Amino acid sequence: MSHCSHPAALLPEASECLRRDARKITGPRRSILEILHRHSHPMTSKEIFAQMPKGGCNLATVYRSLHLLESIGLVKRYDFGDNIARFELKASGDDGHHHHLICTRCSTVVKVETCFPPEWEKQIARENGYQKVTHRLEFFGVCPRCATQNGEVC
Amino acid sequence: MSHCSHPAALLPEASECLRRDARKITGPRRSILEILHRHSHPMTSKEIFAQMPKGGCNLATVYRSLHLLESIGLVKRYDFGDNIARFELKASGDDGHHHHLICTRCSTVVKVETCFPPEWEKQIARENGYQKVTHRLEFFGVCPRCATQNGEVC
């Protein structure tokens, strides 16, 4: 929701990632990065599409761009179980691994820093003969606002 | 994969659940319960459909039946992030809450008993003003078999 770091600082870094893979820095990609930068919570392709500046681009382009940005590690994909992919910009240096608490009423999302105990995860890997194990973890509940206006949606 | 309890013991219990809600015990529903009973891992609607005995039923009926069985608490739905719902029979008494370790190569699924620390979850709820919080947690990695035959799929 807020823009912490300077937006301009993002482009050079992204450019580098793109160039490294012989990809182009296009209008749609630039816009998507800016949009993700100013909304610091997971956004769906449609939400991003709706935020595109005048002229915009085709929705298919948003999908393709997000794929690319994800593949080169600039963006992280999240799945909240509603069959709609959501994307967040990864902070440079950050591996983007964190979790969320989602309101099942109004879909409000809060970042959760707590992670599943790494030791436990290693144990699970060991027990099953897996070399490396990762996880997907999201929390669900009814946010205080929705809990108040009981019955209604935020 | 194995049939632990007596399959016959399942029906009376299911019947009770269904009757309690003025629902009928039909062929398709009986078949689905039996299929889920003998495969003790999460199954997709298509997989269940493919296991239907001769005569079978329409795929739409499988979807509708699974919905119903889920709504009356006989079946639990899981989401492994591939946009295909999977279902497991709940052991009576069990709330069905557990997790899985999924091979990203061959999709083999192993049940994981370890759960996210309840105290930590309560803390997350408290911190955010939520009354009650649940979670969805799945583990991913490459199973030992797939790790060996590197490159190929099980």
Place this chain on the structure above:
DNA sequence: TTTATAATTGCAAATCATTTGCAATTGGAG
């Protein structure tokens, strides 16, 4: 700056899992 060309885009049609409307069928209470 101009050129050459691989990458990108718009558009429409295709996918894929899942849902739904509706008419025909059926389980099971009375």
Place this chain on the structure above:
DNA sequence: CTCCAATTGCAAATGATTTGCAATTATAAA
């Protein structure tokens, strides 16, 4: 055995996402 709400088959509708293809464009090289 009767009756009727619950169920089912079928085909069409959904909704997110993907894809084929021809037209457009970013950009490295000349």
